[in-house]
Amino acid sequence: MNKDHKVLYSGMQATGNLTLGNYLGALKNWVNLADEYECFYGVMDLHSLTVRQNPAEFRKRARQLMMLYIAAGIDPERNCLYLQSSVPCHAELGWILDCFTYMGELQRMTQFKDKSAKHADNVNAGLFTYPVLMAADILLYQTDVVPVGVDQLQHLEITRDIAQRFNSIYGDVFTMPEPYIGKIGAKIMSLQDPAKKMSKSDDNPNASIFLMDDPDTIRRKCKRAITDSEATIAYRDEQPGLKNLFDIYCACTGKTPDDVVKEFAGCGYGQVKEAVGEAVVGVLKPLQDRVKELESDKGYIDNVIKTNAERAYYCANKTLRKVKKKIGLTEVR
Ligand code: TRP
Numbered sequence: 022m023n024k025d026h027k028v029l030y031s032g033m034q035a036t037g038n039l040t041l042g043n044y045l046g047a048l049k050n051w052v053n054l055a056d057e058y059e060c061f062y063g064v065m066d067l068h069s070l071t072v073r074q075n076p077a078e079f080r081k082r083a084r085q086l087m088m089l090y091i092a093a094g095i096d097p098e099r100n101c102l103y104l105q106s107s108v109p110c111h112a113e114l115g116w117i118l119d120c121f122t123y124m125g126e127l128q129r130m131t132q133f134k135d136k137s138a139k140h141a142d143n144v145n146a147g148l149f150t151y152p153v154l155m156a157a158d159i160l161l162y163q164t165d166v167v168p169v170g171v172d173q174l175q176h177l178e179i180t181r182d183i184a185q186r187f188n189s190i191y192g193d194v195f196t197m198p199e200p201y202i203g204k205i206g207a208k209i210m211s212l213q214d215p216a217k218k219m220s221k222s223d224d225n226p227n228a229s230i231f232l233m234d235d236p237d238t239i240r241r242k243c244k245r246a247i248t249d250s251e252a253t254i255a256y257r258d259e260q261p262g263l264k265n266l267f268d269i270y271c272a273c274t275g276k277t278p279d280d281v282v283k284e285f286a287g288c289g290y291g292q293v294k295e296a297v298g299e300a301v302v303g304v305l306k307p308l309q310d311r312v313k314e315l316e317s318d319k320g321y322i323d324n325v326i327k328t329n330a331e332r333a334y335y336c337a338n339k340t341l342r343k344v345k346k347k348i349g350l351t352e353v354r
Contacts, residue, residue: 028059028196029201031047035069036082038233041209042209044093044304044305044308045207046208048090049272051095051168055099063158064083064102064105066104068151084322087102087322087325087326089308091315102325103326103330103332104330107333108161108333108334110161110340111337112157114337115150115153117157117348118156118183118187119150119153122183127150127153152176152180155180156176156184159177160180160184160196162337163340164196166199167199168201172218177198177200194344195340208268209268209269210268211223212229213247214228215262216261227242227245230301239298243298243301244294244295246262248266254285254293255282263290269301270297273297273301273303
């Protein structure tokens, strides 16, 4: 890792199956960031506890997300890929920062409002303080930039508010994180409702392509994608279903919308869907093969989990010790 580089931090929750949207919109674009940044990517398993998990399944998913990071090409030597729960500093700083966050601030978070409506039977305190744990994730590593989607921008804002509040009392303890504004990934919409983002938790299984879907499933889902009745090949907002298919195609092939409109001029939507299906299979199949290889190498993943936990702990603990000292907690060890 290069200490002269700025620090970049991001992560994904270890719940649900990742979708093509997660891959094209985030993961794929994280691969080359290590050239420019010192990168940390967490498997956010503590955040996943806000929803009840089946223990065996949950443990498997966390490992699988780690493998997907690696399979996507994020090198665990050049980047720090680790399990959030393997670094106890997150929970510890989370608590401390809870005491620097106001109820009113958390009540305003749109994600809390959405999630508590969706999981009305389990509106737990963790769901409420979720953004504070996320602030701890980011601030522990003295993060400069955070690549997040628009749905997470409010969380980054509250992180900045908390950091600012803390720094104004205790001096410059935390680096102020900024949203990452580099080349951002494609925003992939639901195949069944192009007004909605493709989501891991969509009730309609045809709405999302999951990263581990087999080739036939991928082809079938593309074939069933909602388009329109205009029967013209164009890349425009008025044909959002087709536009989404073209976005997927472009992200998978590296082509531009202009290229693609030319390529399919005069074709029917059926041909477009078929080509999109093949392009997606072409991208996901190698990823899946790599995951399978990693699955068969238990020792390798165990070792990545262990060594990266140590690397992450080293950085996080530095910040945590500083915080404890500033606020007047006694240093024992
Ligand atoms: N809340 C993020 C999501 O659901 C996941 C996350 C947790 C995260 N901590 C983070 C993302 C820190 C970036 C930085 O997508």
